[in-house]
Every structure is written in structure tokens, then in C-alpha cells.
Amino acid sequence: MKRVIVGLSGGVDSSVAAYLLKQQGYEVIGLFMKNWHDDSVTISNECPWLDDSNDAMLVAEKLGIPFQTVDLSEQYKERIVDYMFNEYERGRTPNPDVLCNREIKFDVFMKIALELGADYVATGHYCRKGTIKKDGKEIYQLLAGVDDNKDQSYFLCQLSQEQLAKSLFPIGELTKPEVRDIATELDLITAEKKDSQGLCFIGKVKLPDFLQQQLKPKEGVIVEVSKEQDIYNDIQTDFNSEEEKLEYLSRKIDYKVDLGKVVGKHQGAHYFTKGQRKGLGVGGTVEPLFVIDTDVKENVIYTGQGKEHPGLLKKALFVSNEELHWVREDLKLELDETLEVLARIRYRQSLQKATLHKVDSGMYVEFEEFQSAMAEGQFVAWYINDELIGSGVIS
Incomplete structure (x- = not known):
């Protein structure tokens, strides 16, 4: 039996992911990540991480799997929160969710899981993993989730081959309503729970309040x-x-x-x-x-x-070499090469036709249509069909 550690977040998606893995015959352990201590910046006086960890524990109990909590708040502060303040201070707009996946869930958390003897780490993301053979080598693919409305491949756009090798995404073949139905049938406490809207793991935080802790107001x-x-x-x-x-x-x-x-x-x-x-x-x-x-x-x-203001619209963006990332390193562009792709500059955006142009200092992404509000610091991700092959930070 292969051992899988599931990041149980206290939401319906990771609950059903844990159940499906158990059905598939894995030895499943639930691990809740606590990433935040400071309750002074949550919107209400409820303490969201406490409720979430409680729900995660009840789900684990119901599924009959071992459960524990791991405190990653120090690493979270260092790698995510400090980075966010730093980016906002520079006038850029960071995407903490993409970073949280790269730096916390699939790095710090994954290392802990592997130390606990796990073969894989699983999350409740709506995406799929494919495996192909090329030149005798296994290559892992990051594929969009079947549910177009919920596809979360964009949030995983910074993952590496090493991270994908050890990852499982059990609900990628399902739609959100199907996931809720399974949770309802199992009578899980998370079945009707709303999707979390806060910063990745911090809970219901008001961004300006959060930023005001370090970035002082200035008229x-x-x-x-x-x-x-x-x-x-x-x-x-x-x-x-x-x-x-x-x-x-x-x-x-x-x-x-x-x-x-x-x-x-x-x-x-x-x-x-x-x-x-x-x-x-x-x-x-x-x-x-x-x-x-x-x-x-x-x-x-x-x-x-108006949203058609010319100051909002642009046809191309640039990614510097330092901030360029290929999930599929075998498809990496060399100098002067171009590639036709589909791309998006934000999570909910439908895929747009674009061409990648590799130059000496980095890469240009040129879109067929004008794009609105390309914000520096955000991620652009590019796909071939439904496979996400690379991403970068808009500079």
C-alpha cells in the first residue's frame, strides 16, 4: 500500500479527495496546515483556522484515517506574507495563492509528508496529472480540471517536475456538484461548506487591513x-x-x-x-x-x-529570465524561438490565443486580442490544449 498524505483544509474538496484515495486502496493520512497566528486581522471575531482544523479532524474521524496538525506559520510568514508586503511596496500585485502552492503546500508541507514516509501528497485542487514517456524518461503533465468552471491548474503554474512526481489530484476528474454529492452521501460535515475566500490559509482577511499592518497609510x-x-x-x-x-x-x-x-x-x-x-x-x-x-x-x-479605457488595454507582456518557469522543461524555448499557445493572466479568465517569443533577456507573450489590466507581479500561464506547460511573473 502506498502512503498518501492529504492536505486536509477543512473544506469539501480535500475531504472528498481523502475519501477517494482511501477507496483506491491507498493508506491515507490527513494533515492540517496551520499557517497563521495573528487573529487581529481577520474580518470577524470567529477564528477561521480553528473551525477549519476542527472540521478537518471530524472528516478524518468519519473516514477513519489518522489526523494531525502541523504549524507552518513561521515559513508562511517568511515566504508568503513578507513577499506580499515587499511586492505591494514595490507597486506590484502579488498572487499569494500561486506562491503558497509553490512554497508551502508543495515544498515545506511536501517535505514534512515525505519525512513521514509518504509516497505522495494529495490536495483538493481541480486539476489532473498526466504521465507520458519521452526519450525513455517519464514526464509529468499538469492538466486542467474536467470542471471548466472550477479548473485550478493556474494556481499550480509554478510547480516543477519533482513536485508533480509526488503529487496526486484525486478530484480533477470531477465537477464541483459531483464532489458535493459525494460529501453529502457520506454525510461529511464539510458537504455544504462554502468555498473559502480569504488569502490562502489565513482565513477571512481584509487585504487593506492586512497591508496596513506594515505599509503605513500615506495620503x-x-x-x-x-x-x-x-x-x-x-x-x-x-x-x-x-x-x-x-x-x-x-x-x-x-x-x-x-x-x-x-x-x-x-x-x-x-x-x-x-x-x-x-x-x-x-x-x-x-x-x-x-x-x-x-x-x-x-x-x-x-x-x-470605463473598462475599455486605453490605459487598461495591452497586447503584450514581458517576463524576465529570472521569473520564467517551465513545468515542461522539455518544451522550453531557446533564443529566437516562438510558440503558439493559449494563455491567461488571471485565474478566472478564459484561455486566450497568444504567441511566446523567446529573447535574450526573457520572454514576450503576445496576445491576439487586447488584454485588460495586466498587473505587474501577477502570473501569466500558458497552455497547449488543456496542458499547462509554463508560467512567469508579469514584469
């Missing part, structure tokens, strides 16, 4: 830039090389206060992200205002009216 101005502004009409069309064109398409516009009019005040540019609409507190515009850029150095937020 600045909100500037509205008109769609008609000359910077948007000055369109270049002739280029000396493909790379020059890509550089132009992915360029960052250099906004200055005198390009628009001051329409309000804010408490810190580092609390806002590109594409954000809520929380600006500015009314009276014909169309809603969206953040089109933030300048954390000068502490200015630039906004524009």
Missing part, C-alpha cells in the same frame, strides 16, 4: 486621465525588428499628474492595483473609474473611465 491624489489624451493617440507602426515591436506593445506608459485632473484623495498607492474599481471613493463620473496605474514612489493613483 496622495487620485488623477483621472481622459481616453482622448494624446499619449494614447501617438501610435507607432514601423519597427526595425520583431523585438522592438514587442517592446513597444508591452511598454509601460509613463504617467504624470499634469496628464489629467485630480479627482480625489487616497490613503496609499500601494493599497491599489491595476484594474481595481472598488474603494476609490470618487463618484459623479459618467462611467465607473478604474485604476489604470499606480505610482508608489510619488504616491499617485491614475484612473480612467
Whole structure:
């Protein structure tokens, strides 16, 4: 019997994952990760991790599997929380969920599981793992979940071959309603439980409150830039090389206060992200205002009216070599190579046609259609059909 350690989070997905593995004849152990101590920043006075670990324990009891809790809050603070503060301070928008999978669940947690004699680690992610043989070597594939509505392959876009080799995703072939049905049939306490919305494992945290712990409020101005502004009409069309064109398409516009009019005040540019609409507190515009850029150095937020504002739209992005990652290292592009793929720049986005261009300093992702609110610090992931083959941080 192979031993599998399941990251039991106290939710319905990991509960059903544990049950399915047991049905398949594995020796299953449930492990709950505690990643946060500070209850002063959760939204309500309930303590979410305590409820979750309790639910996880009740599920383990019901399934008749051993259960224990492991405290990873120190590593979580170091690898996720500090990284987030650092990114926000730089004016970038991090994705803690992607990082949490790479750094915590499939690294720190996986090492603990392997030390406990596990052959595999399993989670309740909606994705699938494939195995193919190439040149006599086994290669692992990260495939989208069968449920289009819940596919979570994007969140695992930073996993490596070594991590995939030791991972199992038991619910990837199921839809969310099917998972709930199984949990209901088994009468599991998590059957009707809502999906968690908080930061990965921290619980119900209000992001601004959380950021305010370290990033001090600092009053600045909100500037509205008109769609008609000359910077948007000055369109270049002739280029000396493909790379020059890509550089132009992915360029960052250099906004200055005198390009628009001051329409309000804010408490810190580092609390806002590109594409954000809520929380600006500015009314009276014909169309809603969206953040089109933030300048954390000068502490200015630039906004524009409507989601078709040219300040939100771009056709290409750049990923530097340091932040480029291939799940399928055998498909890695060499200098000057291109590859047609499907790509997304956020979890819920439907896949978009794009072309990868490998250059000396990194890689350009050029989309067929304009993309809205490409935020630096977020992840772009690219696929061939339903297989995620690589990802990178938008720079």
C-alpha cells in the first residue's frame, strides 16, 4: 500500500479527495496546515483556522484515517506574507495563492509528508496529472480540471517536475456538484461548506487591513486621465525588428499628474492595483473609474473611465529570465524561438490565443486580442490544449 498524505483544509474538496484515495486502496493520512497566528486581522471575531482544523479532524474521524496538525506559520510568514508586503511596496500585485502552492503546500508541507514516509501528497485542487514517456524518461503533465468552471491548474503554474512526481489530484476528474454529492452521501460535515475566500490559509482577511499592518497609510491624489489624451493617440507602426515591436506593445506608459485632473484623495498607492474599481471613493463620473496605474514612489493613483479605457488595454507582456518557469522543461524555448499557445493572466479568465517569443533577456507573450489590466507581479500561464506547460511573473 502506498502512503498518501492529504492536505486536509477543512473544506469539501480535500475531504472528498481523502475519501477517494482511501477507496483506491491507498493508506491515507490527513494533515492540517496551520499557517497563521495573528487573529487581529481577520474580518470577524470567529477564528477561521480553528473551525477549519476542527472540521478537518471530524472528516478524518468519519473516514477513519489518522489526523494531525502541523504549524507552518513561521515559513508562511517568511515566504508568503513578507513577499506580499515587499511586492505591494514595490507597486506590484502579488498572487499569494500561486506562491503558497509553490512554497508551502508543495515544498515545506511536501517535505514534512515525505519525512513521514509518504509516497505522495494529495490536495483538493481541480486539476489532473498526466504521465507520458519521452526519450525513455517519464514526464509529468499538469492538466486542467474536467470542471471548466472550477479548473485550478493556474494556481499550480509554478510547480516543477519533482513536485508533480509526488503529487496526486484525486478530484480533477470531477465537477464541483459531483464532489458535493459525494460529501453529502457520506454525510461529511464539510458537504455544504462554502468555498473559502480569504488569502490562502489565513482565513477571512481584509487585504487593506492586512497591508496596513506594515505599509503605513500615506495620503496622495487620485488623477483621472481622459481616453482622448494624446499619449494614447501617438501610435507607432514601423519597427526595425520583431523585438522592438514587442517592446513597444508591452511598454509601460509613463504617467504624470499634469496628464489629467485630480479627482480625489487616497490613503496609499500601494493599497491599489491595476484594474481595481472598488474603494476609490470618487463618484459623479459618467462611467465607473478604474485604476489604470499606480505610482508608489510619488504616491499617485491614475484612473480612467470605463473598462475599455486605453490605459487598461495591452497586447503584450514581458517576463524576465529570472521569473520564467517551465513545468515542461522539455518544451522550453531557446533564443529566437516562438510558440503558439493559449494563455491567461488571471485565474478566472478564459484561455486566450497568444504567441511566446523567446529573447535574450526573457520572454514576450503576445496576445491576439487586447488584454485588460495586466498587473505587474501577477502570473501569466500558458497552455497547449488543456496542458499547462509554463508560467512567469508579469514584469
